[in-house]
Amino acid sequence: MASISVPDPAPSPTEDAESIRKAVQGGTDENALIEILGHRTAAQRAEIAVAYEGLYDKPLLRTLQDELSSHFKGAMTLWAMDPAARDAKLAYKALRKKGGDRHAWVLIEVACASSPDHLVAVRKAYCSAYDSSLEEDVAACPLYKDPLKQFLVRLVSSYRHGGEHVDGELARAEAAELHGAVAAKKQPLHGDVVRIVSSRSKPQLKATFQHYKREHGKAIDEVLEGNRNDKLSAMLKTAVWCLTSPEKHFAEVIRSSIIGLGTDEESLTRAIVSRAEVDLKKVKEEYKVRYKTTVTKDVVGDTSGYYQGILLTLIGAE
Amino acid sequence: MASISVPDPAPSPTEDAESIRKAVQGGTDENALIEILGHRTAAQRAEIAVAYEGLYDKPLLRTLQDELSSHFKGAMTLWAMDPAARDAKLAYKALRKKGGDRHAWVLIEVACASSPDHLVAVRKAYCSAYDSSLEEDVAACPLYKDPLKQFLVRLVSSYRHGGEHVDGELARAEAAELHGAVAAKKQPLHGDVVRIVSSRSKPQLKATFQHYKREHGKAIDEVLEGNRNDKLSAMLKTAVWCLTSPEKHFAEVIRSSIIGLGTDEESLTRAIVSRAEVDLKKVKEEYKVRYKTTVTKDVVGDTSGYYQGILLTLIGAE
Numbered sequence: 001m002a003s004i005s006v007p008d009p010a011p012s013p014t015e016d017a018e019s020i021r022k023a024v025q026g027g028t029d030e031n032a033l034i035e036i037l038g039h040r041t042a043a044q045r046a047e048i049a050v051a052y053e054g055l056y057d058k059p060l061l062r063t064l065q066d067e068l069s070s071h072f073k074g075a076m077t078l079w080a081m082d083p084a085a086r087d088a089k090l091a092y093k094a095l096r097k098k099g100g101d102r103h104a105w106v107l108i109e110v111a112c113a114s115s116p117d118h119l120v121a122v123r124k125a126y127c128s129a130y131d132s133s134l135e136e137d138v139a140a141c142p143l144y145k146d147p148l149k150q151f152l153v154r155l156v157s158s159y160r161h162g163g164e165h166v167d168g169e170l171a172r173a174e175a176a177e178l179h180g181a182v183a184a185k186k187q188p189l190h191g192d193v194v195r196i197v198s199s200r201s202k203p204q205l206k207a208t209f210q211h212y213k214r215e216h217g218k219a220i221d222e223v224l225e226g227n228r229n230d231k232l233s234a235m236l237k238t239a240v241w242c243l244t245s246p247e248k249h250f251a252e253v254i255r256s257s258i259i260g261l262g263t264d265e266e267s268l269t270r271a272i273v274s275r276a277e278v279d280l281k282k283v284k285e286e287y288k289v290r291y292k293t294t295v296t297k298d299v300v301g302d303t304s305g306y307y308q309g310i311l312l313t314l315i316g317a318e
Numbered sequence: 319m320a321s322i323s324v325p326d327p328a329p330s331p332t333e334d335a336e337s338i339r340k341a342v343q344g345g346t347d348e349n350a351l352i353e354i355l356g357h358r359t360a361a362q363r364a365e366i367a368v369a370y371e372g373l374y375d376k377p378l379l380r381t382l383q384d385e386l387s388s389h390f391k392g393a394m395t396l397w398a399m400d401p402a403a404r405d406a407k408l409a410y411k412a413l414r415k416k417g418g419d420r421h422a423w424v425l426i427e428v429a430c431a432s433s434p435d436h437l438v439a440v441r442k443a444y445c446s447a448y449d450s451s452l453e454e455d456v457a458a459c460p461l462y463k464d465p466l467k468q469f470l471v472r473l474v475s476s477y478r479h480g481g482e483h484v485d486g487e488l489a490r491a492e493a494a495e496l497h498g499a500v501a502a503k504k505q506p507l508h509g510d511v512v513r514i515v516s517s518r519s520k521p522q523l524k525a526t527f528q529h530y531k532r533e534h535g536k537a538i539d540e541v542l543e544g545n546r547n548d549k550l551s552a553m554l555k556t557a558v559w560c561l562t563s564p565e566k567h568f569a570e571v572i573r574s575s576i577i578g579l580g581t582d583e584e585s586l587t588r589a590i591v592s593r594a595e596v597d598l599k600k601v602k603e604e605y606k607v608r609y610k611t612t613v614t615k616d617v618v619g620d621t622s623g624y625y626q627g628i629l630l631t632l633i634g635a636e
Contacts, residue, residue: 116445116451120438120442120477123477124438124477127434127477127479127480127481131479131481131483132479132519133434133476133477133478133479133517133519134477135475135476135477135517136478136479136517136518136519139513139516139517140513140517146509153472153517154471154475157453157472157475157476157477158451158453158475159438159441159442159445159451159452159453159475160445160451160454161445161449161450161451161454162445163445163449165449191464195457195458198457199451199453199454199457199458200454201450201451201454
């Protein structure tokens, strides 16, 4: 479900590193950089980075930071990074920004929208890159207060079971617990909700949410969306989506980065770069159904230049 | 600081596997099993297990379970396991036993008394062996209630920073927070305490506890020990010890498994098997200072037969 296209056979890492070197010497050839890096997988980009540093004694990432500018630089450097290190960086930055609610999205995405093993890799990358651990920084972050903070800490600390096993009886019981807290008592981040959403496996949670809808007539995300002004409901909905249908969440991230006053390039870049090798194809389909337009059209309408170039390359054919 | 002795050079894994096979055919030769497995590192035992299964088409662990009995079987099978899988099993069993306070010790040990990377390995092993994740089972365990449950969940979910960096200002501030909760308000598992103890790196916590003692005249573990009847204080003290001086905790586990009515073989086995390759030498020194006797003497006085044999082998010269 990746959206990028990769030539087969691809040039060797050394050939790619040499082509990149040519593209950054003298006047920078941005299109060549897009053409190379925009069409390589994470594993290939990692090999290219090793080859590049071996040949030219300078990290590839540093070269991109030195040679590029503005949103194009932001997108290219994020894209060139190892996915776990990239998520660690996104989380690190999100924890240090004011006006935190939108930034809580980033933490929820990192914690919930990838595999349990990826989250472990992100936590290791975070510890390697910074003088603290991810959950330590979330727990100490002055931007968040309980119960949201507890919820975020538990999400970023989770290592969910990766198996497909589902306990139907448990799903029924926990659907009732969720309904009791969310719909009846309007406590979207009640202790039991936090426990269930932060610890159960994704297939188990899917079964629980299905029970919820069957028993109570309305899906839990619809109930939560109905509570428009309730920030905690919005956060829980984001987690529910990231856990069980991340394409819905990322379609919303892209759309909301485009509508409204000015473009929110940071969110747009984050969504496209971080999902291009995961599920951007599904995000594009979801986008069409929900917004009656395409990601491509919206990106073309709202961006320009090389920045648009790398985004469209990652978005792929549509 | 491992207490076991390993021959140099050791026999090849295949030779060891063949010797083990001989020792379990016909009448079991328990002493031969102790002689081989009791003098091999975890890495060597893993290689032997691979060789054994390759040669005889039966897992080594299953052979030990089939051929041995009673506490000797318990100790040998635990010892033969991969350390992360062993801790996962200990935690799994601890979560399913009534009279849970002593069992909470096991969870705290697993979470705090080894490296952050070891805990990640334990959590992976737990998910592989069982149909749930470690923190999921702790969070859903009916034996524990908040705030102890919250504390345990946070401990088993942690991935602390592994670096040596210490922030002195932070240590001072958090020592004051700890004192405010623990000594002044007598809330040993206050939210801030849980946050600090479950998320900060071990060197940072050491610095914080040093500040605590310097500022308030008494070490935090002494203050907590003073609250004799307070279960939460006892749990926090266990965590403090496991994080900063696990030898104190395991000396206490061994001692309390030996004194009192009858021997608590399960605890004795757990302490000796799980620390033999970590810090049992330090535990023995601590034991001498604190209890004016040696681990060896106490084990000789309270155990017998092959069970005593494997324990003394793991305890090593004294």
